[in-house]
Amino acid sequence: MEWSWHPVQLSLYVATIATCITFVLAIIAAYWIAGGRVKGRAILETIFFLPLVLPPTVIGFMLIIIFGNNSPVGRAIEAMAGSSILFTVPAAIIAAAIVAFPLMYQSIKTGFLSVDSNIIGAAKVDGASNWKLLFLIIVPLSYRSILAGIILGFTRSIGEFGATLMFAGNIPGRTQTIPTAIYLAIESGRTDVAWYYVLISISFSFILLLFINRARG
Structure with a gap:
């Protein structure tokens, strides 16, 4: 196994797309749940946080069951796209988005x-719709937490390994990300190559987490 930039580039691409998807879903879910009028909130949030506690292999297994060739979803995707989603870059994006969602x-x-609930109440009195309330008041006042969530989600997406390995595979030049490249390098006895990817991963994580801490300070 030789050193290649492809796993780094693919990891950044996967993390970026996964973060964008997760951001939209997290904004909607957080606004819905934070409203406080959701039935079964405890059950919903338990489902939301499952990816944090489940073994990555369980997540990977469930993704294979849901999107596999024998499932209705998998057959529908194959009929529309002409090929299975298994062992592809979109599979890596889905896996990264799922594990990043709880943090964001x-x-x-x-x-x-x-x-402040008084600000929200005043905006409602003035006739603000739910969407205006979200995007013109709540989001601007929550920008620090939102930024932290985006960075945490992005960092988690870059580091995703187990579910990605099962669902997207570890195909050099196609679906190999930084974590799976490290795994293959160690399996191949190329500790030097593994060190390159490890240092890149640590550098990304350190810089992004430092940015969060400075923003909060």
Whole structure:
């Protein structure tokens, strides 16, 4: 196994797309849950946080069951796209988005709940719709928490390994990300190559987490 930039480039691409998808879902879910009028909130949030506690292999297995060739979803995707989603870049994006969602959701929800209820009440009195309330008042006042959630989600997406390995595979030049490249390098006895990817991963994580801490300070 030789050193290649492809796993780094693919990891950044996967993390970026996964973060964008997760951001939209987390904003909607956090606004919905933070509103406080959701039936079964405890059950929903338990489902949201499952990716944090489940073994990555379980997540990977469930993704294979849901999107596999024998499932209705998998057959529908194959009929539309002409090929299975298994062992592709979109599979890596889905896996990264799922594991990143709980971190981003929790951070954004915390920000939403910290907004002064008097401000929200005044905006409603003035006739603000739910969408205007969200994008013109709540989001701007929660920007620090939202930014932290985005960075945490992005960092988690870059580091995703187990579910990605099962669902997207570890195909050099196609679906190999930084974590799976490290795994293959160690398996191949190329510790020097593994060190390159490890240092890149640590550098990304350190810089992004430092940015969060400075923004909060």
